[in-house]
Amino acid sequence: MRYLIALPLVLVFLVSCATTGGRIGRDEMGHRPGPKGFRAVVIDAGHGGKDRGAYSPHTGAKEKDLALDMARRLKRELPGWQTVLMRDGDVFVDLDDRVDFANHHGNAILVSLHFNDGPSGISGPETYYWRVDSYSLARRIQQHLAAVVPGESGNRGLVRRRLRLTRNPDIPCVLVECGYLSNAAEAHRIADAGYRQALADAIADAIKEQSAHGDAGMGPLPPPLNAPPSRPTDARE
Numbered sequence: 001m002r003y004l005i006a007l008p009l010v011l012v013f014l015v016s017c018a019t020t021g022g023r024i025g026r027d028e029m030g031h032r033p034g035p036k037g038f039r040a041v042v043i044d045a046g047h048g049g050k051d052r053g054a055y056s057p058h059t060g061a062k063e064k065d066l067a068l069d070m071a072r073r074l075k076r077e078l079p080g081w082q083t084v085l086m087r088d089g090d091v092f093v094d095l096d097d098r099v100d101f102a103n104h105h106g107n108a109i110l111v112s113l114h115f116n117d118g119p120s121g122i123s124g125p126e127t128y129y130w131r132v133d134s135y136s137l138a139r140r141i142q143q144h145l146a147a148v149v150p151g152e153s154g155n156r157g158l159v160r161r162r163l164r165l166t167r168n169p170d171i172p173c174v175l176v177e178c179g180y181l182s183n184a185a186e187a188h189r190i191a192d193a194g195y196r197q198a199l200a201d202a203i204a205d206a207i208k209e210q211s212a213h214g215d216a217g218m219g220p221l222p223p224p225l226n227a228p229p230s231r232p233t234d235a236r237e
């Protein structure tokens, strides 16, 4: 009788190993609880080098420069943590190479930092996630950012979207659009170092909260969504 119960469990175990490439406890779709107790953060400054990202007609700022500034600020706000910058200079890094880089860091999270572009009337931060294991972290980041941003307008807030950096890494991963460079008022706020520091503080607080509490207090997790890895031919990143 005992064997009859155990055999299906063994089969389930073998199948799950096969689908995760043998990484027991990991799920290639990210269908697992959010991380807790982690002390390592891979910080990704979006764009770089030949990839300028967004450009602000109001301040002349380039997204790639602001993203790197934010990455360095975030690193400084996590003393005693293991923090790794995906890039620490004005260099181009392919998105798939960023995924590979993140995959070399176990028990870590990935936070990709960007600034947004859109219709001039839209302002405020947006946080993107795709996987179940990244939901609470994304929600905490969006909540903390919203608390320091005055007069948000029309932005998408917390967004579930399959991107290469929200779907493909092995580790929990979120992408943060820290504000719209296309909005005059927000672009001028972003040009102020004190404001960018407040944004970095907010993201760091959210990361610390996630590590301390995991998914607790974030309500039910979103349903798992099965989708193949995101490819360069997919929607905008």
Ligand SMILES: [Zn+2]
Pocket (backbone or CB within 6 Å): 046, 047, 053, 054, 063, 114, 115, 237
């Ligand atoms: Zn970007």
